[in-house]
Amino acid sequence: MEKIFEAYQRVGDYAELYDEMMTNSGVFGRAAMKIFWGLDDYSYRKFLKQTFAGIPEDFRGRLLEVPVGTGVLSLPQYEKLNGAEIFCVDLSDKMLAVAEKRAKKLNLRSVKFIQSDVIDLPFTDKFFDAVLSINGFHVFGDKVKSFEETRRVLKDDGIFCGSVYIKGENTRTDLFVEKFCEPQGFFNPPYDTAESLRRRLSEYYSKVEVSKIKSFAGFVCVR
Ligand SMILES: C[S@@+](CC[C@H](N)C(=O)[O-])C[C@H]1O[C@@H](n2cnc3c(N)ncnc32)[C@H](O)[C@@H]1O
Numbered sequence: 523m524e525k526i527f528e529a530y531q532r533v534g535d536y537a538e539l540y541d542e543m544m545t546n547s548g549v550f551g552r553a554a555m556k557i558f559w560g561l562d563d564y565s566y567r568k569f570l571k572q573t574f575a576g577i578p579e580d581f582r583g584r585l586l587e588v589p590v591g592t593g594v595l596s597l598p599q600y601e602k603l604n605g606a607e608i609f610c611v612d613l614s615d616k617m618l619a620v621a622e623k624r625a626k627k628l629n630l631r632s633v634k635f636i637q638s639d640v641i642d643l644p645f646t647d648k649f650f651d652a653v654l655s656i657n658g659f660h661v662f663g664d665k666v667k668s669f670e671e672t673r674r675v676l677k678d679d680g681i682f683c684g685s686v687y688i689k690g691e692n693t694r695t696d697l698f699v700e701k702f703c704e705p706q707g708f709f710n711p712p713y714d715t716a717e718s719l720r721r722r723l724s725e726y727y728s729k730v731e732v733s734k735i736k737s738f739a740g741f742v743c744v745r
Pocket residue numbers: 526527530544588589590591592593594595611612613614617638639640641655656657658661662663
């Protein structure tokens with residue numbers, strides 16, 4: 523946990539590079555997306571689409587995003603969600619600070635930022651209409667508690683959706699994860715395959731849909 527926290531505090535210091543990779547922009551970002559994650563421009567666009575597939579464009583109600591990171595992928599989407607009350611959570615205050623700055627620039631007034639561990643969310647049971655988790659579950663230390671806690675705060679019929687790294691789809695990506703991301707504290711095993719993710723989500727949710735683009739699975743399910 524300490525190692526993961528420190529790792530993302532460092533990422534917060536180099537947020538521009540991180541954001542370039544996550545948005546597939548700039549020379550570094552596009553090269554990293556292609557070489558390590560196997561995503562070209564076309565598949566990157568599909569990755570984005572599958573990541574946000576669970577949040578309707580006219581979504582209204584309470585939305586939890588955990589972990590928000592620097593908000594580079596999600597905050598621009600929130601410009602369209604006028605009827606939503608959005609809570610963004612992350613463990614790292616440095617990542618959150620970058621996200622808050624971005625939200626101010628985008629003039630997102632209804633978005634709140636909270637520093638918290640995903641396994642101890644400061645919300646009452648069934649508080650949210652939707653929980654969005656982008657690239658979080660391959661990082662979180664205690665996967666089972668993280669699944670349980672995100673489910674606890676979701677209403678009956680609420681939507682749980684997002685994206686996560688899955689192993690077994692691309693040898694180069696799996697090696698990069700094992701030899702670089704894990705030792706640095708950016709990723710934390712065990713990881714699901716597409717099939718084990720589907721099974722695991724089905725233990726907690728109904729109407730489970732899992733899609734995949736290279737080593738990223740998109741998921742949408744209903745509590
Ligand atoms: C790979 S980043 C993903 C951020 C963002 N969703 C994105 O796709 O750019 C992982 C994030 O998880 C956060 N994190 C790690 N462990 C956490 C925990 N236990 N609770 C909440 N956030 C956590 C890190 O601080 C980091 O910002």
